[in-house]
Amino acid sequence: MSLHINLAGDVSNTVLTRSSGNGDLDEAALACASGSHLAPVLAAGKPIDVDLVGGVFWASKLHSFGYPSPSGEPNSCSGFYPPLAIRLNQEGTTLVSVHVATDGSIQSPSVIQSSGYPALDQASLKCVGSYRYFPATQNGRPVAIDRTLSVAWRLGRPPLGPVVEMSVEQDGGLFVEGQRFSDPDALKTKLAEIASRKPQPGVCMTPMQGQSFNWPALQALSHAAALLKAAGMPSGRFCTVPFAGMH
Numbered sequence: 542m543s544l545h546i547n548l549a550g551d552v553s554n555t556v557l558t559r560s561s562g563n564g565d566l567d568e569a570a571l572a573c574a575s576g577s578h579l580a581p582v583l584a585a586g587k588p589i590d591v592d593l594v595g596g597v598f599w600a601s602k603l604h605s606f607g608y609p610s611p612s613g614e615p616n617s618c619s620g621f622y623p624p625l626a627i628r629l630n631q632e633g634t635t636l637v638s639v640h641v642a643t644d645g646s647i648q649s650p651s652v653i654q655s656s657g658y659p660a661l662d663q664a665s666l667k668c669v670g671s672y673r674y675f676p677a678t679q680n681g682r683p684v685a686i687d688r689t690l691s692v693a694w695r696l697g698r699p700p701l702g703p704v705v706e707m708s709v710e711q712d713g714g715l716f717v718e719g720q721r722f723s724d725p726d727a728l729k730t731k732l733a734e735i736a737s738r739k740p741q742p743g744v745c746m747t748p749m750q751g752q753s754f755n756w757p758a759l760q761a762l763s764h765a766a767a768l769l770k771a772a773g774m775p776s777g778r779f780c781t782v783p784f785a786g787m788h
Contacts, residue, residue: 544595548588550581570597583687594675610673618668618692623660631658635665635692643683645674665692713764725771
């Protein structure tokens, strides 16, 4: 739908420009937008009267108002989640300031509030940089505007086990929270104590300090894995921090 937003952020003049294919949903979208209040649109730091193209994205469980790409699809960060951030169970929200050019492309994205994880912040910049919008217009002419976009990173999967940072010794022993373990029974007691705290899901193992990724390192990791198995390690999500220089 096309809509007009005044200096105060009030919405008016909503007109359907593309149907969802369902008349009831179209009417509901227009009713939702008409008379609503949004954040004022800024240009060079000041509110402006502007015409935009917005839309309601209908889904089976959730629906939301947003500003679509020229194809009519929502701008999305699907596919941008960093693989290592997924393995480390990192979630958060990044706020990104952008300049939307007169052709609807994104220029000068910058992080104004971090998610707490540099990898997610960098992914937010890359993702938002790929966004495209219908150009904003004033009196029928394209105009550049500024926006603040919120990128929420959520994994949406059930936890599989506790997060524990472990380091592997050269002989295959494990350091868990500063304590060395080589006996399965003692390790089992420690894991049970960690599980009772109900920490975040996942298990991360850091490589041996100063070691390269070679055959002795593989033997040590295999020994450590056998130790965890003998200790009855519960089902969990494992990840390893890459070795320096590893391809």
